[in-house]
Amino acid sequence: xxxxxxxxxxxxxxxxxxxxxxARAAATDIDMFFPVPVQGALAVQMQKxxxxxxxxxPDIVVTAAYTGSYDDTNLKTRAAIKAGHxxxxxxxxxxxxxxxxINKEAISLDPLxxxxxxxxxxxxxxxxxxxxxxxxxxxxxxxxxFQNSTPLLFYSVDAFKQAGLDPNxxxxxWQDWLDDLRKLTVHxxxxxxxxxxxxxxxxxxxxxxxxxxxxxNGGEYYNPTYGGEVYMTEPSTLGAVRFLDQLVHQWHxxxxxxxxxxxxxxxxxxxxxxxxxxxTGALGFVRQNMKQPYxxxxxxxxxxxxxxxxxASLIIPTGNSAARQKAAWTLINWLTSPKIAAxxxxxxxxxxxxxxxxxxxxxxxxxxxxPNAKVALAQxxxxxxxxxxxxxxxxxxxxxxxxxxxxxxxxxxxxxxxxAQKQADALLAPYVDQTALKLPQ
Numbered sequence: 036x037x038x039x040x041x042x043x044x045x046x047x048x049x050x051x052x053x054x055x056x057x058a059r060a061a062a063t064d065i066d067m068f069f070p071v072p073v074q075g076a077l078a079v080q081m082q083k084x085x086x087x088x089x090x091x092x093p094d095i096v097v098t099a100a101y102t103g104s105y106d107d108t109n110l111k112t113r114a115a116i117k118a119g120h121x122x123x124x125x126x127x128x129x130x131x132x133x134x135x136x137i138n139k140e141a142i143s144l145d146p147l148x149x150x151x152x153x154x155x156x157x158x159x160x161x162x163x164x165x166x167x168x169x170x171x172x173x174x175x176x177x178x179x180x181f182q183n184s185t186p187l188l189f190y191s192v193d194a195f196k197q198a199g200l201d202p203n204x205x206x207x208x209w210q211d212w213l214d215d216l217r218k219l220t221v222h223x224x225x226x227x228x229x230x231x232x233x234x235x236x237x238x239x240x241x242x243x244x245x246x247x248x249x250x251x252n253g254g255e256y257y258n259p260t261y262g263g264e265v266y267m268t269e270p271s272t273l274g275a276v277r278f279l280d281q282l283v284h285q286w287h288x289x290x291x292x293x294x295x296x297x298x299x300x301x302x303x304x305x306x307x308x309x310x311x312x313x314x315t316g317a318l319g320f321v322r323q324n325m326k327q328p329y330x331x332x333x334x335x336x337x338x339x340x341x342x343x344x345x346x347a348s349l350i351i352p353t354g355n356s357a358a359r360q361k362a363a364w365t366l367i368n369w370l371t372s373p374k375i376a377a378x379x380x381x382x383x384x385x386x387x388x389x390x391x392x393x394x395x396x397x398x399x400x401x402x403x404x405x406p407n408a409k410v411a412l413a414q415x416x417x418x419x420x421x422x423x424x425x426x427x428x429x430x431x432x433x434x435x436x437x438x439x440x441x442x443x444x445x446x447x448x449x450x451x452x453x454x455a456q457k458q459a460d461a462l463l464a465p466y467v468d469q470t471a472l473k474l475p476q
Contacts, residue, residue, distance in 0.1 A: 063362040065123035067099045068115075070108040070347070080382055088369055095362045097124075105131075105347065106239060106428055112352060116140050121352035123363040126181055129169035129348045133262050133423040136172040137466065141350045143175040147364040162388050168259065168420030170348050178348030179367050180388035182379065184315035185342040185414045186247050188335065192328035194219055194229065194309035205332035209251075209278060212335040216288035219309035231288035233303070234312035235296040236442055242431045244312055245438055246343050246422050248275035253338030255419070256434070262425040263466040267434055267456040268449075274337070276448040280441050292443050300324070314345055315411040318384025322405070331407045333414050340417040346385055377401075386411045425466035433458040 067085070071077045078101045085099040102108040105128035112125050127135070135141035148158045155176045159167050166180040188205065195202040198218040206212035216231030234244055249256045254271025258264035266272055282289040300317070302308040304325055312334070313321070321329070334342055349367045351360055369375060373391040377398035380387040386408070392398055402408055424430050437455035440446035 062094050062096045063358050064096045064098070065359050065362045065366065067097055067124040067126070067366065068102045068108055068112055068122045069099055069126040070102055070105050070128075077383060080379075084370070084375065084379075088366060092365065092369075095365060097366055104239070109428065113140065116352050116354055119354065121354040123351065123355050123359045124366055125350050125352060126347045127178065127350045129166075129178060129180070129183070129344065129346055130421040130423040131427055132169060132178045132348060132350060133172055134425060134427050135350065135352075136177055137262055137425055140353055141177050142353055142355075142360065143177055144179065144351065144364070145175050147360065148176060161390060163386075163390060163415050165344055165415050165418035166348075166388050169344055169423060178350050179371055181347055181349045181371055181376075182316065182383060182385040183344060183346035183388050184385050185345060185411050185418055186244050186312055186334050187315055187318075187331045187410060187414075188310060188333065189303065189313055189317075189321060189329055189331050190310045191303070191306065192330060194306070198309070202328075202330060205330070206335045207333075209335055209337040213282070213286065213288070216282070216310070217286060220288045222287070227287075227290070229306065230290055230302070230308040232282070232310040232312065233290060233294055233299045233308040235299055236293035236439060237295045238432060238435050240296060240314075241293075241438055242422060242435045243343060243345055245275060245279070245434070247334055247341065248278065250341035250343060250419055251275075251334060251336035251339060252278075257422050257424055259420045259423075261470075262423065263463045263470060265424060265430060265434070265456070265459050265463070267437070267452045267459060271338075273448055273452055276438055276441055276452060278337070279438065280448050283442055284444060293439050303329075314384075316346065316383055316385045318405075318407060318411075319382060320384065322384070322407075331410045333410065333417075340414075342414050342418050343421045344418050345421055380408075384408070386415075424463065426462050429462050430459045433462065 069081055081099060085097050089097055102111045108125065109128065109131050112122060112127065115121050132141065145155050148155050159170065159176060162180050166183060170176060170178040170180055190205060192202040200215055200218060206215045219229065220227070220231040221229040235241060246256055249272040252271045252275045254266065254269055256266050256272045283291050296313065299311050299313065300321065303311045333340065349370065351363045355363065371389055373389055373395050376387040376389045377392040377395040379385065380392065381398070381401045387393065393402065422431060433455045437446070437451035440451050441448050
């Protein structure tokens with residue numbers, strides 16, 4: 036799901052001009068905002084795809100603009116909508132779609148689907164079922180899944196062997212995980228030569244991973260059908276954060292503080308951590324850079340197998356003309372076609388959201404050669420929707436601030452989460468008031 040390098044960030048919005056042909060007579064000009072949420076040269080690859088689309092669609096000219104992270108892309112999209120110049124297409128973090136619907140900032144795609152003589156149900160049936168959870172609201176389609184992920188447990192084969200563990204038997208439960216981590220961690224006095232596990236503790240990534248732990252502890256930390264309710268102090272969420280606290284401060288198998296994704300992968304490549312929790316979307320980057328043998332596995336669970344869907348969907352913001360909407364829909368369907376989806380999956384590591392992508396011959400060859408890519412697909416059986424509320428980023432940040440404080444040893448889980456819940460309730464209050472029944476005085 037969600038990492039990026041300094042090199043990718045340095046590309047900036049200047050990439051928008053690369054590969055964009057001159058406007059052609061009678062062509063519909065549209066723009067697309069896209070983030071680079073995982074490590075690797077995705078911005079350059081996306082520009083190549085848009086160049087290919089423009090060549091094969093002479094009646095449409097697409098200019099693609101790299102807009103930073105998922106959160107940055109959200110801010111820039113909303114600013115453009117308010118300024119009256121919305122992009123025609125956005126690769127938007129899937130969990131922001133609910134907020135766009137609440138704010139009337141994204142159009143329902145149902146009319147465009149029906150214009151193609153399909154029903155919304157038949158259209159979404161072409162994608163993995165779990166992806167509908169963050170693509171639809173109130174029975175209507177607002178997003179088309181494009182690059183999707185689940186958290187995965189990456190582990191070093193050599194570290195397992197050195198610790199006397201069987202690389203063919205990764206941990207399944209939290210207890211298994213803790214038992215393995217205690218064997219995998221190598222301390223030398225006050226120095227830790229190898230951590231048992233590392234995971235990103237930065238914004239967005241941390242909330243996503245921790246939500247997965249809460250799910251695997253038997254609960255949810257938000258209401259999947261109502262945008263004004265979160266459950267940060269429920270036993271399932273509290274237990275998940277206590278587990279992280281114990282890994283860091285009781286068992287000392289995970290480093291304290293906030294570690295970013297680049298530091299996590301670097302430590303894994305250098306053998307300074309035996310395991311790491313990252314997105315499916317990092318598979319391509321890890322495959323290119325990890326020199327030692329490694330494997331991936333389901334996230335361990337405490338009560339039940341569970342994983343949050345991550346990644347992004349394609350949306351059409353409000354404020355576009357009918358002609359731009361039609362051109363945008365053409366681009367969306369091209370980007371999510373089996374062949375293009377299969378190629379993007381192979382390049383990035385995200386699983387392809389369209390089921391038929393796995394019937395493409397090149398994809399079959401790829402999956403046979405890279406068994407690690409099969410794990411996320413298998414985990415989809417247990418996937419759930421990704422945290423989505425009114426004012427998503429601010430509410431998520433309240434939760435992440437609490438977890439970061441716990442990881443850094445500045446707060447205990449119960450107190451930190453109580454403060455986060457209070458802050459979240461205040462942030463959600465406008466939506467709760469908005470949806471309340473207004474009785475006559």
